[in-house]
Amino acid sequence: MTTGARVLLRTLLDGGVDVCFANPGTSEMHLVAALDAEPAMRAVLTLFEGVATGAADGYARMADRPAATLLHLGPGLANGLANLHNARRAGTPMVTVVGDHALDHKPLDAPLESDIDALAGTVSVRVHRSTAPEELGADTADAIAAAAGGISTLLVPADVSWAEGDWPVGTVAEPAPPGRGALDADGLESAAKALWSGEPCTLLIGGTACRERGLVAAHRIALATGARLLAETFPPRIERGAGLPPLTRLAYLGDAAAHQLSGSRHVVLAGAPSPVTFFGYPGKRGDLVPEGAAVHRIAEQGAYGAVALEALADLVAADVAPDDVPRAALARPEIPDGELTVVTAAAVIGAELPEGAIVVDEAITSSLGLPDATAGSPRHDWLTLTGGAIGFGLPVATGAAVACPDRPVWALQADGSAMYTISALWTHARENLDITTVLFDNGAYAILRAELLGVGAQLSPDSPARSLLDLGNPRLDFAALATGMGVPAERATTPAELAGALRRAASEPGPHLVVAAVPPLVP
Amino acid sequence: MTTGARVLLRTLLDGGVDVCFANPGTSEMHLVAALDAEPAMRAVLTLFEGVATGAADGYARMADRPAATLLHLGPGLANGLANLHNARRAGTPMVTVVGDHALDHKPLDAPLESDIDALAGTVSVRVHRSTAPEELGADTADAIAAAAGGISTLLVPADVSWAEGDWPVGTVAEPAPPGRGALDADGLESAAKALWSGEPCTLLIGGTACRERGLVAAHRIALATGARLLAETFPPRIERGAGLPPLTRLAYLGDAAAHQLSGSRHVVLAGAPSPVTFFGYPGKRGDLVPEGAAVHRIAEQGAYGAVALEALADLVAADVAPDDVPRAALARPEIPDGELTVVTAAAVIGAELPEGAIVVDEAITSSLGLPDATAGSPRHDWLTLTGGAIGFGLPVATGAAVACPDRPVWALQADGSAMYTISALWTHARENLDITTVLFDNGAYAILRAELLGVGAQLSPDSPARSLLDLGNPRLDFAALATGMGVPAERATTPAELAGALRRAASEPGPHLVVAAVPPLVP
DSSP: OEEHHHHHHHHHHHTTOOEEEEOOOGGGHHHHHHGGGOTTSEEEEOSSHHHHHHHHHHHHHHHSSOOEEEEEHHHHHHHHHHHHHHHHHHTOOEEEEEEEOOTTTGGGOOTTOOOHHHHHHTTOSEEEEOOOHHHHHHHHHHHHHHGGGSEEEEEEEHHHHHOEEOOOOOOOOOOOOOOGGGSOHHHHHHHHHHHHSOSOEEEEEOGGGGSHHHHHHHHHHHHHHOOEEEEOSSOSOEEESTTSOOOOBOOSSHHHHHHHHTTOSEEEEESSOOOBOSSOOTTOOSBOSOTTOEEEEEEOSSTTHHHHHHHHHHHHOTTOOGGGSOOOOOOOOOOOOSOOOHHHHHHHHHHHOOTTOEEEEEOGGGGTTHHHHHTTSSSEEEEEOTTOOSSOHHHHHHHHHHHOTTSOEEEEEEHHHHGGGTTHHHHHHHTTOOEEEEEEEOSBOHHHHHHHHHTTOOOOTTOHHHHTTBOBTTBOOHHHHHHHTTOOEEEEOSHHHHHHHHHHHHHSSSOEEEEEEOOOSOO | OEEHHHHHHHHHHHTTOOEEEEOOOGGGHHHHHHGGGOTTSEEEEOSSHHHHHHHHHHHHHHHSSOOEEEEEHHHHHHHHHHHHHHHHHHTOOEEEEEEEOOTTTGGGOOTTOOOHHHHHHTTOSEEEEOOOHHHHHHHHHHHHHHGGGSEEEEEEEHHHHHOEEOOOOOOOOOOOOOOGGGSOHHHHHHHHHHHHSOSOEEEEEOGGGGSHHHHHHHHHHHHHHOOEEEEOSSOSOEEESTTSOOOOBOOSSHHHHHHHHTTOSEEEEESSOOOBOSSOOTTOOSBOSOTTOEEEEEEOSSTTHHHHHHHHHHHHOTTOOGGGSOOOOOOOOOOOOSOOOHHHHHHHHHHHOOTTOEEEEEOGGGGTTHHHHHTTSSSEEEEEOTTOOSSOHHHHHHHHHHHOTTSOEEEEEEHHHHGGGTTHHHHHHHTTOOEEEEEEEOSBOHHHHHHHHHTTOOOOTTOHHHHTTBOBTTBOOHHHHHHHTTOOEEEEOSHHHHHHHHHHHHHSSSOEEEEEEOOOSOO
16 A cells, blocks of 8 residues: 555656655645655755755756656745746756645635646646546656656646555656757758858857767867857856866847857857847847848757757868867966955956856856856856746755755855845755855846946936835845854955855855855946 | 836826835836836835735735736746735735836747746736737726726736837726625525524625624624624734624634534625635545535625625614624733743733734744734734735735834744745835734744644654754744844743833834744644
8 A cells, every 4th residue: 555645756766856845835745744655755845936946957957867846736836937937948857746736625716726737837848737646656757757858747636645545656768868860950951051151150059068068069060160159148057167168158238149149141059049139128139140140950959959069060070079179278367456346256256166166157247257267267067047037046056966965066146136035045054055155245136227227217326216226225134144044154345355255165064155245237 | 208117107106006016127127217207106126026916915905905016027927926826815906017028029039938928817807918008008007997806917018118109198997886786686685584594604704894894794694693703714804903893713724614614504605705624635525614504695705795794784684783793892911921832922912912003914823822812902903814825924014014104013924934035024124114023933834744743644853754844954043034134133032022022123113023932833
């Protein structure tokens, strides 16, 4: 005799899903109780569902396999949606388990009843409601299989969880690894012709193509054909630093991005979406493909981006060996003198970033100098805000640290964005995760100040509009917030203090937070 | 010349909507900029959208008119959905303004693009996307009119906001107040016959019927007919305390609620939904209407519940005058000696609750003794967690305090629930709101411990399941969190300390937080 809940956990474990980021409620209590019978499942408690979903995103970006989340009914899923949005844009595999009312309770329209299916549909590649305990094992296996393509949501009614019987555990089919057989020969041929044409080409890579294997192939193509190599603005994970092929990303600001792409007659896409501006602006084009240029796609976002690039490289760059590809030299900045600014702080981070670090970048305007300052730091991974839904950094760091317990995680975090999911710090402490959060405290939604200037608003000091972008009244004390959640914290006001704080954090196990007090980029 | 954004604000102001709880982003920058031209609009910044939507709920529950919210695209709306769910269950009027991508940018599938309509549809009585600046005034007026029935969502593309022209301001039709003409004569007759039948009847009231006018009519009916009077478990707002007719609510726990309703042959509903348990449990009925009992509905949830009760009272209780209705006497508990527990803390709150207070109750298991302990406190309002989506208390208190600046607001807040929207404290400080938060710190999701016991799980100290409901590792320091967001805080460990802290809070303007350290109800 077993229960639906235990069959679900057993199937997850058999399917290689052994971490669950959870914020459960009453309708999930049987799933929680089942944890005692399946100790191989690591359940990580979060205090807010957006931390759980962001953690599952960070976990899968680093582990290359899905974690599960456990969420409570529609409102619990709703709280997790913003980071599910980012995960959807990242193409992250994830098994999202949402507890639902018992099947016969659902029509009663109890207070927590809502349209879970509609919510889940906005982010999921598949939404399935299991309606019988004898099917829950197979439903779970199907959900795991579907997660290879993105967020797979399994709705589990409470009575399907609590039902006792000899229910079968599901069997997860091993998905075939994507190989050259799956490649689009027409796309490759069209891209090869463009690269051979002698006309200016840009090779725009994204998704998993931003890891070493894809970077090597992309550089071979660029070396052989003269194509310009760029990455999408916000790749899920970039392998970079000393020893790795360098990579320039498309700029966030539309004018700068248009400049990077200007003159291209062909844009070859490998795992990146066709380039568009983040927002529309009056009188400006949103589509960044230069007018008249042709677009050639060799890979959708996903695991086969590197495979497609290698196939293309074999067509157009057979004479260029992987060893011919440039690699970044180890070259750290010096610790600067003077004021702590986003520029000097970036230099400190470049100087101190440890070997094998995982950087989670939600520094927003404070990220300005970071890519250059860290380009020659020891090899590391860089995770970005793929979907633009802020509140991603501290949760994603959580999951990355759970996936890679032997690697230091650095969360580079803007102040305004941090407050959306600040309770992630408690999970950092609870799990004793090796996460160093650098909290860029500029006291403003600085990026919105820039945007407000851009719409021509007058920013007098007492302007109600300007006031709405100001975080300085009262000033948030992030060191107090961190210590209140069990994370030791200190505040740095000079580059030397920041370097010292980062070294102290690195010398002790567990999480730390360092407030980097910087002036906002837009005063 | 004006802009769409200014027309939207002007129409809101003309329609009586002069408060906007905002967490804007780039697509709302023209709406933000327009605030400088319309200083009558009070824009209240929140650090998370769930604070904005909860605040709009609390505002309208107290002001009896809608506030606006300003949210950023799909992820911003998603972050606000849990408290919109509660507002939907409360029947709260609200104008939810969601900025969207410019119309020609939307098809480009930029990173922040998502299915906003699907999200909004789960909580809204009406969702409308304005597609032309010349229609935005009328669209806004229609959105305000629709808000009389609940959450009215207006999607505003950025280019509709920024467009310059001589756009017309919308005119809001004054909605006709609901009167007896709108009543359901058949429902009233059926209810009257039930009450005359001599068979046991329960009169179950909810929504606005829980205010004085409805309470008086309900008590007249109960006195004349012998019907049992109960309120729904979680009414949006109860007027109660000394001088007001007393009211017992249906219990949260299904067994207790079933006991309250047992023996009833008729259930008359006035503004309350038909009673059901909060969750389904194995082998238990979810429908709380006793088997074989008849249900008679005289009013859906909404403003006319009191009108319907008065009409019913005139039919069945013409001989009972409003002056015959019982009223609670002023009777405060004494400050107890001994340990601070949820029972002694409730006595302290009953003893100290000031005249005219607005109580926002998200104390969950720590609310056990509160209704009795405050029944004879001076007149006050009591706002409850209508939809069960936790993280409601601190945001709703925000809005209630903005609506009623001359009244003290007491947020009675559980620790676990507080963390979902903890950044509301910053808005308390920023707006210098007269909110006293009593933070019941028991170090656990205590209600879930009870639920886990109920499913028969073994709760050994090292049980993974039990650990998942434990907030004690590390213990959250809510005083540090509050002071980190600008709210003065202290910690009370005895009834006398709690009383002293509440008096100090009452003697100073602005927000305060008092941590009440209590043992969890379920150890």
